[in-house]
Amino acid sequence: MRKTILLALSAVAIASVSTNYAGDITGKISLKGSAPAEKDLPIANDPFCGKLFAGKPVTTTRFYLADSSGGLADTFVFIKSGLEGKTIPAATGAVHVDQKGCEYLPYVFGLQTGQTLNVKNSDPLMHNVHVTPGAKSGNKESNKAQMAGSKDYEYTFEHPEVFLRFKCDVHPWMFAYAGVVDHPYFAVSAEDGSFKIANVPPGEYVVEAVHRKTHPRGTGITQTVKVGADGAKADFTIEVPAN
Numbered sequence: 001m002r003k004t005i006l007l008a009l010s011a012v013a014i015a016s017v018s019t020n021y022a023g024d025i026t027g028k029i030s031l032k033g034s035a036p037a038e039k040d041l042p043i044a045n046d047p048f049c050g051k052l053f054a055g056k057p058v059t060t061t062r063f064y065l066a067d068s069s070g071g072l073a074d075t076f077v078f079i080k081s082g083l084e085g086k087t088i089p090a091a092t093g094a095v096h097v098d099q100k101g102c103e104y105l106p107y108v109f110g111l112q113t114g115q116t117l118n119v120k121n122s123d124p125l126m127h128n129v130h131v132t133p134g135a136k137s138g139n140k141e142s143n144k145a146q147m148a149g150s151k152d153y154e155y156t157f158e159h160p161e162v163f164l165r166f167k168c169d170v171h172p173w174m175f176a177y178a179g180v181v182d183h184p185y186f187a188v189s190a191e192d193g194s195f196k197i198a199n200v201p202p203g204e205y206v207v208e209a210v211h212r213k214t215h216p217r218g219t220g221i222t223q224t225v226k227v228g229a230d231g232a233k234a235d236f237t238i239e240v241p242a243n
């Protein structure tokens, strides 16, 4: 009898472990078609920013960063639906953005609502951080100069918005784009196009991949995945739009 109870208890323990596992959604973003040539930015000709680039190649736009295998960087990938009724962990840690060489680094990043965004100015000159949310997003616009050596600025955003744009009004080529969602299940594709959304609870989800230049209205391409104990795979192909 005692043995039966113990066996029953361990079965319950195994069952509860197996419904609490979390898996990773991994995949690759591939670019299909030939991307238009990037445009040179006027950084080199700027009397102040130009000095930061002495001896370095002129920086260009970063619209389509594809590697030799066709992997596409800077694509925001996130769970679009399927999290309803699940416990969503609160945001932890800060996301860091730097202004360096008169560019925002990184160019595209993800952020959870309520998560701290830390913005640094590493340059020996003034930038201004102009947050330009969409009119209907509910997020707040702000515009603050940030001097050389100034303390970092911190922001939080309360409403999902893909993409929330940052710009510098001093240097009209400086932009960064945040994918803001109300959960931690997002990623930005790396230089080889790969991405990993970590620790996703089991379930069936619609995953969306949004590339800023291909999907300027912020609606990307989706697919449904089932996350089990081994996670799930989700590869996306993003086609260069015909003009």
Ligand SMILES: [Cu+2]
Binding pocket: 102, 126, 127, 128, 168, 169, 170, 171, 174
């Ligand atoms: Cu600037």
